[in-house]
Amino acid sequence: MTAMTQVNLILNGIAVSNDVEPRTSLADFVRDNHDLTGTNLGCEQGVCGACTMIVDEIPVRSCLVRAATCSGANIKTIEAFDHDEIMIQLREAFTTHHALQCGYCTPGMLATARDIVLRLPEADENQIRLELAGNLCRCTGYTGIVHAIKSVLKLRKENILAPKITT
Numbered sequence: 001m002t003a004m005t006q007v008n009l010i011l012n013g014i015a016v017s018n019d020v021e022p023r024t025s026l027a028d029f030v031r032d033n034h035d036l037t038g039t040n041l042g043c044e045q046g047v048c049g050a051c052t053m054i055v056d057e058i059p060v061r062s063c064l065v066r067a068a069t070c071s072g073a074n075i076k077t078i079e080a081f082d083h084d085e086i087m088i089q090l091r092e093a094f095t096t097h098h099a100l101q102c103g104y105c106t107p108g109m110l111a112t113a114r115d116i117v118l119r120l121p122e123a124d125e126n127q128i129r130l131e132l133a134g135n136l137c138r139c140t141g142y143t144g145i146v147h148a149i150k151s152v153l154k155l156r157k158e159n160i161l162a163p164k165i166t167t
């Protein structure tokens, strides 16, 4: 019988505690133990980025992370971002720019896209493409995804620069 490890962490803002096998990936942990199935698994070897989620504010490939090592971590899956301002803008932009077809890559793509918007407000197309290198999409050809992210960066810059009207 496999020895279990107790893991205590914050998952989408809620403290959770579970016994996990040493080999259980973080992706399987959120899907199987917590029914958070918004995170998709593609390659399961760190290549495709479909499983990207946010751990301590950094995007990580959750298929490569063992859940047993995550005690104390603050984990956010795609389900945590329903009311997140940047994610709302990205979701609208992905729709407008046809940045998804089958949608399998989309949760991971959105997690990375949000990180780009947060960290690199001045990113140009080349930089966006470079940052997206760890997220593979088999459908779109990436153009729509890049345009969607560019449009959110532009929108946010315009909102910052727009004069505030006070009454």
Ligand code: FES
Residues within 6 Å of the ligand: 040, 041, 042, 043, 044, 045, 046, 047, 048, 049, 050, 051, 052, 061, 062, 063, 064
């Ligand atoms: S499933 Fe994790 S990188 Fe592909």
Ligand code: FES
Residues within 6 Å of the ligand: 099, 100, 101, 102, 103, 104, 105, 106, 136, 137, 138, 139, 140
């Ligand atoms: S939309 Fe199908 S893999 Fe990206």
